[in-house]
Amino acid sequence: MKRMKKFLSxxxxxxxxxxxxxxxxxxxxxxxxxxxxxxxxxxxxxxxEKYDAGDEIVEWREEGVKHYYLGDGKYQAVVQVxxxxxxxxxxxxxxxxxxxxxxxxxxxxxxxxxxxxxxSDEVWVGSYYVGLFYNNRPTLPANAVIESxxxxxxxxxxxxTGSMTVGAYxxxxxxxxxxxTWNEMxxxxxxxxxxxxxxxxxxxxxxxxxxxxxxxxxxxxTDIVRSWxxxxxxxxxxxxxxxxxxxxxxxxxxxxxxxxxxxxxxxxTYSTLxxxxxxxxxxxxxxxxxxxxxxxxxxxxxxxxxxxxEIWNFNAEADQKWNxxxxxxxxxxxxxTASGKALTAPTSTNASITQNVYTGTDKQLWVIKKNTDGTxxxxxxxxxxxxxxAGAGLITxxxxxxxxxxxxxxxxxxxxxMILYDATLVAIPAGSGHPHDASFLDVQTALGNRGxxxxxxxxxxxxxxxxxxxxxxxxxxxxSHGNTTAIQLxxxxxxxxxxxxxEANAFAxxxxxxxxxxxxxxxxxxxxxxxxATYAKxxxxxxxxELSVNCEExxxxxxxxxxxxxxxxxxxxxxxxxxxxxTEDWDDxxxxxxxxxxxxxxxxxx
Amino acid sequence: MYNHNRMRQxxxxxxVVFVSFSTLLFSSCNNTSSSLQVVMWGQxxxxxxxxxxxxxxxxxxxYQDEEAQKEKNVTLVNGEIEKVYYVESHKKGQEELAxxxxxxxxxxxxxxxxxNKLIKLSAKNNAIIVPDNVxxxxxxxxxxxxxxxxxxxxxxxxxxxxxxxAVVVSNENSTYKETHAYFYSDQKANERISSLxxxxxxxxxxxxxTDRIEVSVLTSGSIIVKFDEHRFDDSVYIxxxxxxxxxxxxxxxxxxxxxxxxxxxxxxxxxxxxxxYDTEVCMQVYVEINMLNRGDHTPVTTMVTLLxxxx
Numbered sequence: 077m078k079r080m081k082k083f084l085s086x087x088x089x090x091x092x093x094x095x096x097x098x099x100x101x102x103x104x105x106x107x108x109x110x111x112x113x114x115x116x117x118x119x120x121x122x123x124x125e126k127y128d129a130g131d132e133i134v135e136w137r138e139e140g141v142k143h144y145y146l147g148d149g150k151y152q153a154v155v156q157v158x159x160x161x162x163x164x165x166x167x168x169x170x171x172x173x174x175x176x177x178x179x180x181x182x183x184x185x186x187x188x189x190x191x192x193x194x195x196s197d198e199v200w201v202g203s204y205y206v207g208l209f210y211n212n213r214p215t216l217p218a219n220a221v222i223e224s225x226x227x228x229x230x231x232x233x234x235x236x237t238g239s240m241t242v243g244a245y246x247x248x249x250x251x252x253x254x255x256x257t258w259n260e261m262x263x264x265x266x267x268x269x270x271x272x273x274x275x276x277x278x279x280x281x282x283x284x285x286x287x288x289x290x291x292x293x294x295x296x297x298t299d300i301v302r303s304w305x306x307x308x309x310x311x312x313x314x315x316x317x318x319x320x321x322x323x324x325x326x327x328x329x330x331x332x333x334x335x336x337x338x339x340x341x342x343x344x345t346y347s348t349l350x351x352x353x354x355x356x357x358x359x360x361x362x363x364x365x366x367x368x369x370x371x372x373x374x375x376x377x378x379x380x381x382x383x384x385x386e387i388w389n390f391n392a393e394a395d396q397k398w399n400x401x402x403x404x405x406x407x408x409x410x411x412x413t414a415s416g417k418a419l420t421a422p423t424s425t426n427a428s429i430t431q432n433v434y435t436g437t438d439k440q441l442w443v444i445k446k447n448t449d450g451t452x453x454x455x456x457x458x459x460x461x462x463x464x465x466a467g468a469g470l471i472t473x474x475x476x477x478x479x480x481x482x483x484x485x486x487x488x489x490x491x492x493x494m495i496l497y498d499a500t501l502v503a504i505p506a507g508s509g510h511p512h513d514a515s516f517l518d519v520q521t522a523l524g525n526r527g528x529x530x531x532x533x534x535x536x537x538x539x540x541x542x543x544x545x546x547x548x549x550x551x552x553x554x555x556s557h558g559n560t561t562a563i564q565l566x567x568x569x570x571x572x573x574x575x576x577x578x579e580a581n582a583f584a585x586x587x588x589x590x591x592x593x594x595x596x597x598x599x600x601x602x603x604x605x606x607x608x609a610t611y612a613k614x615x616x617x618x619x620x621x622e623l624s625v626n627c628e629e630x631x632x633x634x635x636x637x638x639x640x641x642x643x644x645x646x647x648x649x650x651x652x653x654x655x656x657x658x659t660e661d662w663d664d665x666x667x668x669x670x671x672x673x674x675x676x677x678x679x680x681x682x
Numbered sequence: 683m684y685n686h687n688r689m690r691q692x693x694x695x696x697x698v699v700f701v702s703f704s705t706l707l708f709s710s711c712n713n714t715s716s717s718l719q720v721v722m723w724g725q726x727x728x729x730x731x732x733x734x735x736x737x738x739x740x741x742x743x744x745y746q747d748e749e750a751q752k753e754k755n756v757t758l759v760n761g762e763i764e765k766v767y768y769v770e771s772h773k774k775g776q777e778e779l780a781x782x783x784x785x786x787x788x789x790x791x792x793x794x795x796x797x798n799k800l801i802k803l804s805a806k807n808n809a810i811i812v813p814d815n816v817x818x819x820x821x822x823x824x825x826x827x828x829x830x831x832x833x834x835x836x837x838x839x840x841x842x843x844x845x846x847x848a849v850v851v852s853n854e855n856s857t858y859k860e861t862h863a864y865f866y867s868d869q870k871a872n873e874r875i876s877s878l879x880x881x882x883x884x885x886x887x888x889x890x891x892t893d894r895i896e897v898s899v900l901t902s903g904s905i906i907v908k909f910d911e912h913r914f915d916d917s918v919y920i921x922x923x924x925x926x927x928x929x930x931x932x933x934x935x936x937x938x939x940x941x942x943x944x945x946x947x948x949x950x951x952x953x954x955x956x957x958x959y960d961t962e963v964c965m966q967v968y969v970e971i972n973m974l975n976r977g978d979h980t981p982v983t984t985m986v987t988l989l990x991x992x993x
Binding site for chain 1: 724729730739741742790802804806848850852853855856857858859861876877898900902904906968980982983984985986987
């Protein structure tokens, strides 16, 4: 009874002061399906509690949800859901696809640094020239393993002897074929071009090689192409630069030559993994045996090169966050949010795993495989028969080191991968035939284009729960009834008064709140309305509506708005894009164009 | 004609619809005036209204019409002909539209399924550009009427002209859209015109109807022409009395408010439009409701849209 009373008081504190963050394990099934609803906190759901020696609740759980005590009456919620991401080792047979055959191409000349050569039918590469090429990249499956990528082109010389070796480099800055000049690119460090060649090729001159009979050649661009797909860099194209040789310049056929057989293009040969991959994102790694989380050892500075990794109680701090990126080569890199350094395997068995500057060594490339119980094993490319595991023995007050060990008989070498939701969509259940959440799948997809992981909730949400979602999400979108000073949840309301009672900057981590409800922006700037109250708590941009909105129209507006956000438009431009969509509709009722933005109008979500 | 065919087609259905709809009205309206019935249009705000208050609205259903013509030629505002291809059909209430789009997606058209009449033409990404010499309201009006003439709308004597200008206003800490009910040409430094809307609305005894022809020019590069007309060509007009409307709406609102939370104070009817629900002519009214919160007696305002029917 005493415990229950204490629990009740803590639960109340949790609901009122929740700095809580909801974590979900990753994977296709982990994300709520169309009909699935995320669990809401309810006392009746509590199935287990854990206490420390002082009888304080340090962990309690409902069905599928764990809440960890962070101190000061605050909890963090972690949700474990169903099946997980799977990466099996078997791969499909290889497939080869081509880029578009219609490149944007030009060259830069150090002789004429202000001249743009975009309309030239030649691309010069040499001691005084750099060639630039851009092709649209083909769509690949998310679980593709790029075996190789090759750029193909045709060249000729005005001489019949000698040769030149050229390298293929990634262009890292945007350029426009019809305006770019040497001077423009020279304003960037290294001219906006990577410093390491992905591949090289020696182009030989010959007596038969000529403008009318150019020679075909190819160069490896595998590393560059993988980095495009893993989103480590955007596709700004390929630069060809002279490295060495007896000849000083070589000429390639450009698109403007209208010689279709000799345009530059590239091919990608890939296979696919038998399973899904972990989407690029920030995650927590929880040890399955000890239920503690991998972090950088507190005994060392979080940024120290070579600091060891340990497991520790969940605290949601940056040194427990790991950025997992699938590299499209069958492996992942795992980078600490706190340090920017990579999870690095040791050379010896049972030695500690550390963090080190990422160099792409095999010790920093990881395979992530699913176990039958839904947990994962992580093994380094350098030694794939060994696994990331909690060290031997029990956990101590100093934590427990994370080591590279042979497969364990218990599950200390098994891990859960858990993700923090970036965006939360809340809708009251359909009432009077109104499908309030009708836009949620579209919104989720649109936000996914910005790399956001979205939680969709169509259930009973409390006002304090709603505040917590705003506090812990980068994007919050609600669909409900509303008026100037409140939105209706299910059995209660989130009001201006309740928001005013929150601590200053309670919503400082949130970038965008959209209240898809009537009148929440009525009176606009200076008025007492829900938008201004929310903005006053630190959200970057808050949107509401000055007029009453129609449910169907609101859903359509939201879909168009978030689609524009997903395409990288600013808040204001996205509002206008949504207006345009509504205007194009044949419905006469148009009130969503009464939007009001408190705060930044130019924010672009990233 | 658009409405002739429709009215004939649904004449037989009207009685069935009316009987079932009347049941809904009577069950949801307790204290309406003796001659009028009121029903909520769109979502009923569950905070403000009793849960027993029912609402009606027309959901839009999308479907593929196997019988639809697969491609059409549409004449653009500038006289050019563009080929458009069938995309899908929309059914909303009694209206069914077939939607077509050009290959690059810049031109979208909607046609009435029954009459094959062009209902909407949308041109995006500057597919149609307003001529450079069109600057003043007089210029725009002449250009718009030229556009309408191109699509066979030459007699606008039954319609009233109006213009709206949407302006995005940016202040230090906020941005909002303000709509002026006139041609706004006095832009300030922190303002940007986002759209101009030229409309022609049919009125019946000073009540606007949903018979509207509209040309919208969006500064983002879109031009949209809509022909929502002929619904009221031969409908029997039901004479609504102003005071009866106010009495009926006030009675409906005051009896529908969640009295445990709010105390009714006053209403302000801000707009009325003659429209149809199914085959019934009704008045769509926009109502601002002023109430007091029973807890702290603070004033609360909400807005609703209601449909008023003659019994």
